[in-house]
Amino acid sequence: MEHPNKAEAHHTHDHAGAKNELTRNERLVHTVLEGADGPLGAYAILDAVREAGMRSPPQVYRALERLQQRGLAHRIERLNAFVACRRDECDGTATIFAICENCGCAREFADGTFDGFVTDWMRDNSFAMRLSRCELVGLCLACQPPS
Amino acid sequence: MEHPNKAEAHHTHDHAGAKNELTRNERLVHTVLEGADGPLGAYAILDAVREAGMRSPPQVYRALERLQQRGLAHRIERLNAFVACRRDECDGTATIFAICENCGCAREFADGTFDGFVTDWMRDNSFAMRLSRCELVGLCLACQPPS
DNA sequence: ACGCAAATGTTATAACGTAACAAAGTCGCC
DNA sequence: GGCGACTTTGTTACGTTATAACATTTGCGT
Ligand SMILES: [Zn+2]
Ligand SMILES: [Zn+2]
Ligand SMILES: [Zn+2]
Ligand SMILES: [Zn+2]
Numbered sequence: 001m002e003h004p005n006k007a008e009a010h011h012t013h014d015h016a017g018a019k020n021e022l023t024r025n026e027r028l029v030h031t032v033l034e035g036a037d038g039p040l041g042a043y044a045i046l047d048a049v050r051e052a053g054m055r056s057p058p059q060v061y062r063a064l065e066r067l068q069q070r071g072l073a074h075r076i077e078r079l080n081a082f083v084a085c086r087r088d089e090c091d092g093t094a095t096i097f098a099i100c101e102n103c104g105c106a107r108e109f110a111d112g113t114f115d116g117f118v119t120d121w122m123r124d125n126s127f128a129m130r131l132s133r134c135e136l137v138g139l140c141l142a143c144q145p146p147s
Numbered sequence: 148m149e150h151p152n153k154a155e156a157h158h159t160h161d162h163a164g165a166k167n168e169l170t171r172n173e174r175l176v177h178t179v180l181e182g183a184d185g186p187l188g189a190y191a192i193l194d195a196v197r198e199a200g201m202r203s204p205p206q207v208y209r210a211l212e213r214l215q216q217r218g219l220a221h222r223i224e225r226l227n228a229f230v231a232c233r234r235d236e237c238d239g240t241a242t243i244f245a246i247c248e249n250c251g252c253a254r255e256f257a258d259g260t261f262d263g264f265v266t267d268w269m270r271d272n273s274f275a276m277r278l279s280r281c282e283l284v285g286l287c288l289a290c291q292p293p294s
Numbered sequence: 295a296c297g298c299a300a301a302t303g304t305t306a307t308a309a310c311g312t313a314a315c316a317a318a319g320t321c322g323c324c
Numbered sequence: 325g326g327c328g329a330c331t332t333t334g335t336t337a338c339g340t341t342a343t344a345a346c347a348t349t350t351g352c353g354t
Contacts, residue, residue, distance in 0.1 A: 023301065042341070056304060061342065077224035078280065080310095080341060098274050113264040118283065121258065127245050129285035133225065136265065138276035170332065189310070203335060208311065227310060227341095 015088050018070045028052050029063040030084060033073055038104050039081035068092060076106055078135050083108070094118065096134040102143035162235050165217045175199050176210040177231060180220055185251050186228035215239060223253055225282050230255070241265065243281040249290035 022030060032048045033040060040048075046060045054060060064082055067073035071092040075082050078099060083106055085092070090108075094115055098107045114134065122129045169177060179195045180187060187195075193207045201207060211229055214220035218239040222229050225246060230253055232239070237255075241262055245254045261281065269276045 025302070054302090057342070058304085058344090059302070062302085077282070098268075098272070098276075101277065111264060111268065113260070113267075117258060117260040117264060120260075121245075122283070122285070125245070126288040126291070127283065127285055128291050129245075129283050130248065131285070132281065132283045134279065134281040135224070136269070136274065136276050136279045138269070138274055138278070141273040144273070144275050172333070201333090204311070205313090205335085206333070209333085 015072060015085070015090075018072055021070075022072075023063075023066075025049075025054055025059055025063045026066055028054060029060060030067055030072055033067075033082060033084035036083075039076050039079050039083050039106050041079075041081050045082065074108065076135065077133060078137065079104075079106070081106075093131040095132075096136070098136045098138070098140070100140035100143050101137060102139055105140055107140070162219060162232070162237075165219055168217075169219075170210075170213075172196075172201055172206055172210045173213055175201060176207060177214055177219055180214075180229060180231035183231075186223050186226050186230050186253050188226075188228050192229070221255065223282065224280060225284065226251075226253070240278045242279075243283070245283045245285070245287070247287035247290050248284060249286055252287055254287070 019030070028049045029045055032045050042057065042060050042064065045064075046054065046057060049060070054063075064073060064075070068075060069092075071085055071090050073082055073084055074092060074095055074097075076097055076099065085095075085108065087108060087110065090110070094110065096109055096111060096114060098109070099105075118129065118132050121127070166177070175196045176192055179192050189204065189207050189211065192211075193201065193204060196207070201210075211220060211222070215222060216239075218232055218237050220229055220231055221239060221242055221244075223244055223246065232242075232255065234255060234257065237257070241257065243256055243258060243261060245256070246252070265276065265279050268274070
């Protein structure tokens with residue numbers, strides 16, 4: 001049983017500042033994610049940046065990894081896809097997504113009650129948490145059948 | 148943007164009852180998961196059941212899908228791996244895992260505070276939830292460096 | 295110019311998952 | 325028993341997602 005994904009959550013500066021420190025490839029990928037209307041798979045991103053000069057999966061995955069470290073992008077585990085973070089204060093350690101099964105939209109938010117639950121649980125159970133991920137799956141308002 | 152994973156959460160009977168309704172392949176896969184000391188990837192499961200006669204990935208994935216529907220197994224998104232559920236009342240709609248990055252163990256639990264947060268949020272935001280998944284990532288007690 | 299570290303580029307391959315179709319088992323019904 | 329409908333199983337072949345390993349270039353301090 002071995003493990004991946006040391007990718008997330010280091011720095012805690014604000015997004016505006018972090019965006020000015022991006023390398024060329026990071027900026028390319030981030031721009032694509034910001035312009036997308038929903039989560040994008042790594043290979044969809046690759047297609048979008050190919051003409052700008054990025055041609056192979058490792059280039060995209062590396063950029064994504066660093067964007068996640070800076071809290072500028074998140075991976076949605078359930079979809080194997082990535083989104084740009086639009087919450088300025090977000091450091092990527094406690095994100096929640098509401099994912100629509102019909103249109104594929106993924107709305108990111110944070111919640112104090114959730115944070116409290118997580119904090120309490122890790123204290124009570126001696127678990128040294130590095131980050132938490134919560135994914136709510138269902139239908140967004142626009143996709144629900146008329147009442 | 149298209150979507151998968153209609154696999155979860157139908158029936159709500161208890162596990163003991165559900166286990167007696169398993170087909171041959173479902174039972175094989177479930178037995179392997181129950182005997183494992185942590186999450187297993189689909190191909191690891193395949194290796195474990197090969198001598199019993201299951202020889203191809205679709206067979207394993209089909210069994211896993213039906214075990215998940217019955218609440219007898221869960222997929223851990225972050226690990227692309229599967230575990231047997233050990234909570235008798237679990238229907239798979241609101242599971243929480245604490246995942247250790249060092250030893251790979253995944254402890255499943257439920258929590259009333261979390262359920263309340265989820266219920267409130269979906270009411271306040273008109274989101275028709277089908278299921279929720281929460282994955283806490285860090286170090287389990289056994290894997291934490293000595294204080 | 296030289297040395298070093300970070301970033302980028304490239305190839306090949308590993309790991310995870312599914313579509314599509316064929317064959318065999320199960321069960322009720324005439 | 326024979327037939328039809330449905331479920332389960334078996335098999336091939338492929339699609340999608342992710343990473344290992346190594347080469348090259350870039351930026352920068354000395
Ligand atoms: Zn965020
Ligand atoms: Zn929707
Ligand atoms: Zn469970
Ligand atoms: Zn551990």
